[in-house]
Structures are given as C-alpha cells and as structure tokens.
Amino acid sequence: MKSHNTSDGRQMESLLDRARVHPERSMVMLNLNRYKADVEFPHGGQYSNYMAAITHSVKANGGAVLWRADVQGSGVGGLEGFHEVLAVWYPNYEA
Secondary structure, three states: OOOOOOOOHHHHHHHHHHHHHOOOOOEEEEEEEOOOHHHOOOOOHHHHHHHHHHHHHHHHOOOEEEEEEEOOOOOOOOOOOOOEEEEEEEOOOOO
C-alpha cells in the first residue's frame, strides 16, 4: 500500500460542509509531515525556517501550534516514513 498524506476531494468537501454548518467552531488539525533529507529534520536551517514560517502564519490567523513530536513509529499500516506530527489549533474555520 502506497502511503501519502494528501487530502482527496471527499475529505475536503466534508471539511467544507462542517465549516458551512458551524463556521464559528474552533478546530485542531493534525499534520503528518515527511521531509526530504536536505531539510535536515529536526535541526537544519531549512526546517527551522519552515517552522518559523508556519508558526508566524498560524499566529497571524489567530491560531497556535499546540505541540510537535517526532514520529517514533506507527501502529497503523500505511503511515511509515513520516518524521513529525504537529497539532495546530485554529479559532474557527475561517482562520
């Protein structure tokens, strides 16, 4: 089974449906990140620049990066190869 972490049309439509019904609700997104070797995760300059940009963008929209963690392994099939998990809180769907 090929693993990927991109959303499909059905998933995006479901998210948009929730946003239309309850636009004021806050949400937490879990991001599964996989990095190329030249990013030198977790101590490389490119990674640091990426995280600074993500943190700035999220804060500019009223949100917060709640936590980050290195992936130690997976108890579910098809999720191998990811390096990091981020939990990002947004105050509402518009953010």
